[in-house]
């Protein structure tokens with residue numbers, strides 16, 4: 001920690017999202033700013049590209065928390081990424097109800113469409129990281145996935161290809177966009 | 193019995209998520225009536241008299257829970273909406289959040305008035321990312337129109353509604369883990385007592401209710417507790433949204449009077465798919481002991497009837513399994529879930545789910561041997577009743593009940609291995 005103390009204080013979160021940070025902290029009572037840690041970690045993940053040590057330190061200092069405590073929180077939840085990942089994170093559900101409707105059989109189609117060999121990988125162009133997810137509360141519309149936490153349901157090979165094309169077009173149009181929850185930000189404007 | 197929509201009113205009323213439409217259909221009128229014409233105690237009495245029970249899993253009487261908030265404590269009080277919905281096979285709060293959000297927001301604020309809370313936190317699973325943005329917009333609009341906020345309807349009562357995210361952890365649906373998460377701590381369960389009604393968020397009196405539970409409240413105030421009690425059974429009044437998933441023709445949410453025969457709900461969902469017959473039912477997502485088709489087909493959908501079968505209604509996530517289903521694989525899938533979601537606080541659950549997953553993986557991938565079947569039973573017995581919170585016990589439900597009722601499915605995987 002002595003090393004990082006010598007570096008200029010990290011402030012990418014504050015610079016990118018000052019108003020969102022203030023609004024998140026304002027939701028909670030005075031002296032309870034630690035409650036905003038999840039809100040801020042999503043924003044920090046966007047500002048730093050992933051939850052880096054600097055991101056953790058900035059969140060800790062904004063919330064007057066111990067960095068070790070913030071690091072523990074990051075590790076506890078599945079939606080925060082400490083490792084580099086694509087600008088879009090695909091959570092494809094293979095939990096029991098979806099699997100009963102063929103989600104596991106369909107998994108290779110998903111990998112193909114996003115350009116990865118298997119779940120856990122990122123496509124060579126750096127756009128898509130594909131992960132298997134637990135139940136996402138949409139089991140009536142399997143196979144289904146989220147991309148940057150936006151839902152896409154009732155997937156077929158044709159629909160998948162259309163979605164991937166639309167997502168690529170959005171990434172092309174917004175080359176510098178930075179938003180929560182991941183890299184490119186929300187993709188809720190990409191039509192199903 | 194046909195479907196009856198007390199909560200899923202948007203099925204008949206298009207655009208009910210829009211404030212003007214919600215208000216045109218009686219929306220926020222009951223909140224106004226509560227704060228201007230009723231005392232908090234009168235509100236609690238109406239909810240008590242309705243017999244409403246919690247829809248998040250345990251079925252605890254809602255009015256009674258509200259009445260546990262101690263009077264005369266000089267501390268803030270809070271209402272927390274449990275919108276974490278993460279049980280495999282559950283997708284009802286998701287539909288409510290998208291299509292009828294104002295109704296549970298109004299219910300939450302009525303609860304707040306009843307217990308003297310001035311802040312409501314809606315804790316939504318992080319995956320409801322866009323849904324949370326939608327909720328925030330709904331709240332802002334309702335506030336601007338005077339339905340929420342300070343000095344409500346000319347009284348000195350005021351309330352703020354906040355939306356707060358989880359970040360991908362099933363255990364945060366357990367109410368005390370949720371409160372820890374909301375305080376910025378690791379989302380691990382707390383020891384009970386004290387119960388949240390006495391010492392909840394920030395150690396202040398707190399009511400935690402499920403989204404669906406609260407969505408019933410405005411309708412109960414509008415039509416009266418007698419109307420509500422007349423729906424459903426004596427001990428399980430009202431309607432319940434049943435999430436039907438798995439091997440059916442039309443998976444989805446079906447809101448029916450409690451006590452409706454399972455066979456009718458299955459028929460609403462189009463029956464078992466592909467003309468097949470049913471093998472088994474998981475009535476409460478991954479957490480419930482599995483029921484054979486015979487038992488399920490003779491069962492009614494209410495807390496007492498499902499409990500009488502030895503399983504649980506939980507939040508009514510019915511996963512239907514057809515005749516082709518390998519029950520050892522079903523146990524494997526549920527254990528995989530719980531192993532992933534174990535919070536790690538206590539070793540029986542943390543290590544027990546790890547070992548169960550290892551044995552089950554061996555079995556379902558054909559690497560197992562006959563001795564693995566009793567071994568799985570041994571691991572189940574070793575964890576039983578030793579876990580800090582219900583998640584660890586939930587993890588045992590599918591292995592134990594499938595071993596007891598479908599052992600042949602396990603034996604099929606280890607056939608050929610030395611006996």
Ligand SMILES: Cc1cc2nc3c(=O)[nH]c(=O)nc-3n(C[C@H](O)[C@H](O)[C@H](O)COP(=O)(O)O)c2cc1C
Pocket residue numbers: 245246247248249250251252274275276277278279362363364365366367368400401402403405406581582583
């Ligand atoms: C492991 C576990 C997970 C739970 N998940 C949820 C959930 O996602 N949503 C929910 O409302 N209740 C969940 N519950 C139940 C809550 O602890 C609590 O009983 C409920 O929110 C109370 O609200 P109600 O009385 O309105 O049902 C869960 C309980 C356990 C033990």
Ligand code: SF4
Pocket residue numbers: 363381533534535536537538539541542579580581582583584585
């Ligand atoms: S039983 Fe499992 S989820 Fe519950 S406290 Fe123990 S480790 Fe955590």
Ligand code: FES
Pocket residue numbers: 093094095096097098099134135136137138139140142144280281282
């Ligand atoms: S199992 Fe896939 S959304 Fe529920």
